Amino acid sequence: MQNDAFQSDRSKTKAWRLDQLEKLERMLLDNRERWTDALYKDFGKPPFEQEFEIVVPMGNINYYRDNLDDLMAPEPVALPAGLAETGHEGVIHREPFGVTLVIGPFNAPILLLLDPAIAALAAGNPVMLKPANTTPATARLFAELVPKYFDPRDVAVVTGGRDEISALLELPFDFIFFTGSSKVGKVVMRAAAEHLTPVILELGGQNPTLVDTSADLERAADYIAWGQNAISGQWCIAPGYVCVHEDVADAFVEKVKASIRRMYGDDPKKSPDFARMISEKDAERVASYIVEDQIVLGGRHSKADRYVEPTLLYPAGWSDPAMQQEIFGPVLPILRYRDLADVVGRIKTLDKPLAAYVFSRDRAVAERFIHSVSFGGGCVNMTNLHCWVDSLPFGGVGSSGMGKYYGKAGFDALSNLKSMLVSPVDQLLDVFPPYVEKDIEKLLAPFAG
Structure with a gap:
């Protein structure tokens, strides 16, 4: 059904694209409380984390609505002088690929399903949505609401598991x-x-964070404590481990401990702002990374309650259990380093992460880290917030994914860039054989620049 509709070219118009974005906006805003209730039922998301799942997609809808004319317009490109002087034109047309399957995760089951869908719809692609089965309340709401707001030829939903x-x-x-x-x-x-x-694959990884001697330690502590414990650490861009210069490491740890207590209290299990793990299995998995003699904060956990307390492990080592894979939970290893070159070199031996962060007042240190370590994207002197900015392409590299989306990057990624060379009818480029008596260099000159 969707493919037949796409072949009719109905989705290639600006009107169709704006209509889909408007329907998605209404589906979100008309049912705002139901969406946030579903998030709470699935794993206890606190109000702020509920709301950014609505606000961020709305920002992306507004971006595409405001910029659709420019994004859809044919893009003229410069040609070699020999072609330009004879009236030839180079143009890039962006056309939709076609029916797009969007498979979403559990940790941000609205935002990370709809943001790719928004880019796909803006680019003119019909969409099949597959919400995560591990967030059943949210998946049921998608199954109920999508057919009410969308023609199934344009947007459809399939629920279920493997x-x-x-x-x-x-x-x-x-x-x-x-x-x-x-x-x-x-x-x-x-x-x-x-x-x-x-495909675009937005995956994950163990995201490094560097804190040097010049860093504002209180700022670093606050951003890292929040970035690592939001969604109970179940965030693909959460800081996975922190490398702190040995001269400030002890002071940094004390400030992170204070930040976590200030945000979640002495018993985070009672905090309305601390989410639960998505499953008992995941709570057990994350708890298994905790090394008892490294605990400087937290460490309590309950499989039955799907709860792992915000936990700091210090001093951690590169061979520790928590350093062997993405933690995806509220356990944070903190490692000491002495030499910047050494720690950057060690980070580079690991799989390329989705995100990385650096805290420093020394711009040269930040630039060295950014240019030496390969990662999808990140922040200087903050964490996580780069993924809320529609003008910053978002995605991974290597084992953390491929392809970028958000803003223009998302529109381009979900579009086939069709390159066209347009020739004036009265201009003939003689590229035809026989070549024996022709000046080959002259024939190729228009393409030589």
């Missing part, structure tokens, strides 16, 4: 957007290869 995802991946979609683990990302990519379907 069997449903496997069935979807057997279909010849025109584009697949997946957010989730690297393990499942490989499954998606293998399935996409069967149909040569292009």
Whole structure:
């Protein structure tokens, strides 16, 4: 149904795209309380974390609505002088790929399902939504509301678990957007290869954070404490570990402890601002990374309550259990370093992360870190907030993903850039054989610049 509708070219108009964005906006705002209630039911998301799942997609809708004319317009490009002087034109047209499958994760089940869908719709692609089955209340709400607001030829939804995802991946979609683990990302990519379907994979990794001797330690402590414990650490861009210069490490740890207590109290389990793990299995997994003699804060956990307390491990080492994979929970290893070159070199031996952060008043230190370490994106003197800015392309690199979205980058990623060379009817470029008596250099001159 969606493919037949796409072949009719109905989704290529500006009117269609604006209509889809308006419907999505109404679906969010008309049911705002129901969305936030669903997030709380699924894993106890606090009000602020509920609201940014509405606010961030709204910002992306507004960006595309305000910039659609420019994004859809054919883009003239410069040509070699020999072609330009004879009236030739180079133009890039952005056309939608077609029916796009968007598979969302559990940790931000509204935002990380809808943001890719918003980019896809703005670029003219019909969308099939697959919400996470591990957030059942949110998935049920998608299943209920999407058919009420959208023509199924434009936006449809499929719920379920592994069997449903496997069935979807057997279909010849025109584009697949997946957010989730690297393990499942490989499954998606293998399935996409069967149909040569292009993909964006937004995965994850163990995200490094560097704090040097010049850093504002209180600022660093606040941002790291919040960035690592929001959504109970179940955030693909959360700081995964912190490397702190040995001269300030002890002082930094004390400030992080104070920040966590100020944000979540002495018993975070009672805090209305601290979410739960998505499952008992995940609570048990994250608790297994805790090394008892390294605990300087926290450490309490309950599998039955899906709870792991904000926990600091210090001093941690590179071979510790918490350093062997993405933690995806509220456990933070803190390592000491002495030499910047050494710690940057060690970070570079690990898989490329989705995000990285550096706290320093020394711009040279920040620039060295940014240019030497490969990662998807990040912040200087803050954490996490880069993914809320629609003008900053968001995505991973290497094992943390491929492809970028948000803003113009998202529109371009969900569009086929169709390059056209337009020739005046009265201009003939003689590129035809026989070549024996022709000046080859002269024939090629228009393309030589």
